[in-house]
Amino acid sequence: MRFGLILSEAFTGLRRNASMVISVILVTFVSLTFVGAAMLMQMQIGKMQSYWADRAQVAVFMCAASSNAPTCVAGEPATQDQIDAVKATLDGQALAPLIRDYTFQTSDQVFENAKQQLPDDIAGVVTADQFNATFSINLVDQSQSDVIAEAFSGQNGVEAVTDQLQYLEPLFQALTVATYVAVGIAGLMLIAAVLLIATTIRLSAFARRKELGIMRLVGASNRFIQTPFIVEGVLAALIGSALASVAVWAIVGVGVNQYLRDRIAFITSWVDFADVAIVIPLLIVIGIVLAALSASFAIRRWLRA
8 A cells, every 4th residue: 555645645635625624623622622621630630639638637626715515614625634535545546547647736826826827906806715725637548537537526625526628628529520511521522523524534535536436446445545534534633633732731831830830829739741741642642543433434435335
């Protein structure tokens, strides 16, 4: 099979259907950009979850003078015996394998830290006995936070047990929904790209129907007839994939590195060019495979004629 002849036939088809080919390129570009953005977003969610799961703490709040929980005595903070009981449980054999380390702050220490963050008019009104003495616990596996909650829920002197990671769950859920939306849009655009590629190939085959008939009469194989049309679709999709790859690179290089990284300080682990190096080959493969399959199915009608 002569490769040069195949390429010549493919470029002839591209020239004859220039407007449709441009449409294929643009739709492939937009759809694969959405696919790449969805991949990067999912990678970002994974990085954030991994980062915060390693740093989020479970906080055991001891009763303060202002606490009104059933396990607290009204107007009385947790006693030293109650604090020692919590510490003994944390150091016990049952919970020790789950706990990496923990720290304890008295209500006075929590108050001093809070004064640095509260406005002066509020800091001058509150007092140390209104703040909870707190155990801050780092777990080996953050998914085991329910065990800590069960261990101290209902214990005298303990007002509440909270998992800091739960405050980030709405953010992770919102980002996941955004990922699904991007994937949905990308799926619709990919369907449009497949249909456009198939239409382009059919138009190209119709324009060359006499040539195809002559080729069949002289004994040309189906593969020889089919290959230029597949190459035609693949070349159009490849250009769209290349443009989408540039867009994905720009999302990270400009959108993340030059804009988001400096403006969203609480996220310290961002997607980078190493992630882009994973996404771009996938985009190119997706574009080529979809184009090849759609072109292959589109030309089958003319092979059976």
